[in-house]
Amino acid sequence: xxxxxxxxxxxxxxxxxxxxxxxxxxxxxxxxxxxxxxxxxxxxxxxxxxxxxxxxxxxxxxxxxxxxxxxxxxxxxxxxxxxxxxxxxxxxxxxxxxxxxxxxxxxxxxxxxxxxxxxxxxxxxxxxxxxxxxxxxxxxxxxxxxxxxxxxxxxxxxxxxxxxxxxxxxxxxxxxxxxxxxxxxxxxxxxxxxxxxxxxxxxxxxxxxxxxxxxxxxxxxxxxxxxxxxxxxxxxxxxxxxxxxxxxxxxxxxxxxxxxxxxxxxxxxxxxxxxxxxxxxxxxxxxxxxxxxxxxxxxxxxxxx
Numbered sequence: 001x002x003x004x005x006x007x008x009x010x011x012x013x014x015x016x017x018x019x020x021x022x023x024x025x026x027x028x029x030x031x032x033x034x035x036x037x038x039x040x041x042x043x044x045x046x047x048x049x050x051x052x053x054x055x056x057x058x059x060x061x062x063x064x065x066x067x068x069x070x071x072x073x074x075x076x077x078x079x080x081x082x083x084x085x086x087x088x089x090x091x092x093x094x095x096x097x098x099x100x101x102x103x104x105x106x107x108x109x110x111x112x113x114x115x116x117x118x119x120x121x122x123x124x125x126x127x128x129x130x131x132x133x134x135x136x137x138x139x140x141x142x143x144x145x146x147x148x149x150x151x152x153x154x155x156x157x158x159x160x161x162x163x164x165x166x167x168x169x170x171x172x173x174x175x176x177x178x179x180x181x182x183x184x185x186x187x188x189x190x191x192x193x194x195x196x197x198x199x200x201x202x203x204x205x206x207x208x209x210x211x212x213x214x215x216x217x218x219x220x221x222x223x224x225x226x227x228x229x230x231x232x233x234x235x236x237x238x239x240x241x242x243x244x245x246x247x248x249x250x251x252x253x254x255x256x257x258x259x260x261x262x263x264x265x266x267x268x269x270x271x272x273x274x275x276x277x278x279x280x281x282x283x284x285x286x287x288x289x290x291x292x293x294x295x296x297x298x299x300x301x302x303x304x305x
Contacts, residue, residue, distance in 0.1 A: 011074035013037070013091045018046075021081045033080060034094055043096075046076050048089040068126035070095070070146055070156040095154060097147035100212060104142060110215035113248055115151060119212055120254060122153040127201060130155075138196050140204035141184045142211055183218050184208065186262075187231040206261025210236045213254065235262050 018035040025032045030049040037044050065071065076089035097103070100119065103111065110116065123145065130137055137155065144157040186203035188194050207218055218236040219226045226234075238255060245251040 011091075013044075013046075013074040013076050013078075015078035015080075018044075018078075023082060030089075031082075033082070043094045044073060045092045045094040046080075046089045047092065048076075048080070048087050066126060066129040068122045068153055068155060069129065070154040092156075093154075095146035095148060095156075097149060097151060099143050099147060099156075100145040100153070101142035103147060103151075104211070104215050107215060110213055113251070116213050117250060117254065118151075119145070119153050120209055123155070123205065123208065126153065126155045127205060130201075131198060136196050136198060137201050137204075140201060140208050141181050142208065145208070182227050182230075185230070187233075190227060190231050202261050206258040207236065209254065209258040209261070210238070213241065213251075213258075235259075 017038055019038060020036040022034045023031065024034050024045075030047060033046045033048070034043050035046060036042070071093045072090060073093060074091040076091050077086070079086055111119070123140075127137065127140075139157050140155075144155070146154040146156045148154060182190075184204040184207045186200055189196065189200060211218060214236075219229075219234070238259070241251070241255050245255050
C-alpha cells in the first residue's frame with residue numbers, strides 16, 4: 001500500500017524500537033498490535049490499516065490533540081513479525097482497559113451511575129473539541145470509545161472521519177462512504193445522497209448515551225429490520241430509564257439530552273442543522289453541570305471504599 005509521506009512533526013517509529021509484539025485485534029479497517037517501545041519504556045498500540053484512509057486518520061488525530069481523544073504517538077514504518085513486507089501504521093497510546101463495549105460485556109449490567117455520567121460528559125467534551133476543529137467523527141459507537149487506566153474516555157477510530165460538509169469549500173472533499181454501524185446512524189443517513197454533517201455525530205452520541213446508561217446494545221433481536229425501521233422513527237426503548245430517572249440525580253436531564261439528540265429531523269438544509277446544534281449546545285451545558293455533580297459523588301464513594 002502506497003502512502004503519503006508523514007508530516008515533519010510526525011515521529012517515525014521503526015522495527016529497531018519495538019519488541020514483544022502481540023496481535024490483539026482485527027477488523028475491516030486492518031489489524032492492531034501491541035509492542036514494547038524500547039526507548040520510551042512502555043507499551044504502545046500499532047494500527048496497520050488496509051487502506052490509506054487509515055493514514056488520513058493519523059493526520060486528523062494529530063490536529064485534535066485533546067484530553068479525551070486518543071493520542072497519536074507516531075507513524076510506524078517497518079516489517080512486523082506477522083508479515084513479510086514493508087508496512088505503515090499508526091502508533092498510539094495503548095489502552096489496557098479496552099473499550100466501552102468490552103466494559104459493558106464484562107459488567108453484564110449498566111456501569112455505576114457516577115461512571116456513566118463521567119463518560120457522558122467526557123464524550124461530550126471530546127466531541128465539542130472536534131467541532132471546534134470542524135471535524136465530523138462519523139463512527140461513534142461503544143467499541144470506538146477506549147478507556148484509560150482510570151476509566152476516562154478516549155475517542156478513537158477517525159479512519160472514516162470527514163471534514164464537516166458545512167465547512168467544506170470543495171465538493172470533491174464531500175464524497176466518501178460512512179462506516180458507522182447502522183444502529184448508530186441517523187435516519188437521513190440511509191439516503192444514498194446524504195452528505196454527513198455535524199447532525200450525524202449528534203444523533204450517534206444520543207444512541208451511544210443510551211447504550212452506556214442501559215448497558216445494552218440498541219435494537220436487540222431486530223437486526224434485519226433496523227435499517228428499515230430507523231428512518232420510520234424507531235429509537236431505543238427508554239421505558240426502564242423512565243422508571244428510575246426520578247431516583248437518580250441528573251438522569252432526567254441525561255435522558256432528555258439523548259432524546260433531543262436522536263430527534264427525527266427532515267432534510268431542511270443548513271439552517272435547520274444550525275438551529276439543532278444550538279439546542280444541543282445548550283443541553284450539553286446542562287450535562288456538564290450534571291456530570292460534575294456525579295463526578296464529585298464518584299470521588300466521595302472512592303474515598304470511602
